[in-house]
Every structure is written in structure tokens, then in C-alpha cells.
Amino acid sequence: MATNITWHPSLSHSERSTLRNQPGFTIWFTGLSASGKSTIATALEQHLLRHYHMAAYRLDGDNIRFGLNRDLGFSEADRNENIRRIAEVARLFADSCTVAITSFISPYRRDREAARALHEAKGQPLRFVEVWVDISVEEAEKRDPKGLYKKAREGVIMEFTGVSAPYEEPESAEIHIRSAEESVEESVRRIVAYLEGEGLVRVVA
Structure with missing residues (x-):
């Protein structure tokens, strides 16, 4: 970790919020593959933009795994680092007074709790809303739009949440x-x- 760095103060979150006329916060979708997380997140993003005129941006595998986190695999350690980076990026969006909408399996409870703690720390706490999109493994397998469960059952994918890797259900999702x-x-x-x-x-007049 670098030690020769200095934090430069900027506008406070409250000042940005006043100037942009909206708060910044993170909506964190979690759930099994094929649960419908990304579909709901996409619809929510569009709803906030069209009906509330709010700056909102969705982070998911398409714009994170193919860019910022393209160096990460799917081992437990890499999944942990994947979520850590996503949490940091989401907090930056939220601090800029944008609504950050994240859609990731994020299977480990400790990683989601760390993401929440990151938002609630650093002197200017930011709201973190966890949304658990709950579905049984059996129902998710029936959907399986990308054929991932099938590949996991066949051993083509070695570590797959709900089949060969755990999903730790949220204990207190909002x-x-x-x-x-x-x-x-x-x-x-x-x-x-x-x-x-x-x-x-709030509804725009």
C-alpha cells in the first residue's frame, strides 16, 4: 500500500447534493445467477432517469468484468477482490451524488457487509440499500438463460454459486x-x- 499520498479535500457531499439537487446513494442488488437482478436493476435505472430525472448508473458484469476487473477470475479470492473494487467504485458514484445501482451475485455476507461499512464510514456516511433478489436454485436453473447452471452441473464451470460454491443469504436486507x-x-x-x-x-413537479 502506498504511503506517500495525501488526501486533498474537495466539496462536501452535502454541498454537491445541494448543487445537483439530488442525494447520492448505492442500491446493491444481490442474488443467485438468473434470479433477475440485472433485469430489475435495469428497469429501476430507467425508471429513476425517466420519472425522477435522477442521475443513476448501473454497474454489472458487462461494464466491470470486461474493463476494470478483467484481470480477475472466479476463485474465492478473486470474487472478494471483485466485490471490494465494485464497492469502492459505487461509493465514488454515490459521493458524486449519483445513484449507483450494482447488480452482482456477491455471494459472501462479509463482502456485502464490508461494502456497506465502506459507505457508512469516512466521516460522510452514504446510504446503502441492499436488495436481495431471492430465488431457489431449482427455479434459477429452469431459467438459466446463459446455460451456466448446465455447465456447472457438467463440471465445465468448477466454482459456481448455488451449485459448487455457497451463497450466503442476507440477514437484514432493506x-x-x-x-x-x-x-x-x-x-x-x-x-x-x-x-x-x-x-x-421525490417526484419531479
């Missing part, structure tokens, strides 16, 4: 969605209702 029972539209409505109730979004 929002719990059962995607086999709720539509994408219903899920987005529930998330937005929570955000409105917390004063994080």
Missing part, C-alpha cells in the same frame, strides 16, 4: 424480492416506494 412471485414492474414499484419513504427520491 428490501427482499421474491422474483419467482413478483413481476419486474412490481419489484421496481416496491423499491421506489421504499426510496420515497426514506426521502431518497
Whole structure:
């Protein structure tokens, strides 16, 4: 770790929030592969942009794994580092008063707790909203749009969450969605209702 670095103060988060007329926070989607995380996250991003005119940006495997984290594999250590980097990037987005929407399996409870702690530390705490998109492995396998569960069962993928690697369920997620029972539209409505109730979004007049 570098020691010859100095932190340069800038605008406070409250000053940025006032100037941009919106708060910054992170919505952290977690759940099994094929649970519907990215579909709901995409719909939520569009909803916030179109109906609330909020700056929002979604982080997922497409724009992280093919860029910033392209040097990481899928071992437990690499998955931990993947989530650590994502949490750091999400916090930067949130600190800039953008709504960061992350959509990753993030299977380990300690990694998600570390992401939350990162947002709540450093003197200017930022809101962190965990959304657990809950689905059974059996139902996720029925969907399996990329054929990943099939490859995992055949041994082509050696470490796969829900098959050969664990998924540690959230213990206190702010929002719990059962995607086999709720539509994408219903899920987005529930998330937005929570955000409105917390004063994080407001209807544009």
C-alpha cells in the first residue's frame, strides 16, 4: 500500500447534493445467477432517469468484468477482490451524488457487509440499500438463460454459486424480492416506494 499520498479535500457531499439537487446513494442488488437482478436493476435505472430525472448508473458484469476487473477470475479470492473494487467504485458514484445501482451475485455476507461499512464510514456516511433478489436454485436453473447452471452441473464451470460454491443469504436486507412471485414492474414499484419513504427520491413537479 502506498504511503506517500495525501488526501486533498474537495466539496462536501452535502454541498454537491445541494448543487445537483439530488442525494447520492448505492442500491446493491444481490442474488443467485438468473434470479433477475440485472433485469430489475435495469428497469429501476430507467425508471429513476425517466420519472425522477435522477442521475443513476448501473454497474454489472458487462461494464466491470470486461474493463476494470478483467484481470480477475472466479476463485474465492478473486470474487472478494471483485466485490471490494465494485464497492469502492459505487461509493465514488454515490459521493458524486449519483445513484449507483450494482447488480452482482456477491455471494459472501462479509463482502456485502464490508461494502456497506465502506459507505457508512469516512466521516460522510452514504446510504446503502441492499436488495436481495431471492430465488431457489431449482427455479434459477429452469431459467438459466446463459446455460451456466448446465455447465456447472457438467463440471465445465468448477466454482459456481448455488451449485459448487455457497451463497450466503442476507440477514437484514432493506428490501427482499421474491422474483419467482413478483413481476419486474412490481419489484421496481416496491423499491421506489421504499426510496420515497426514506426521502431518497421525490417526484419531479
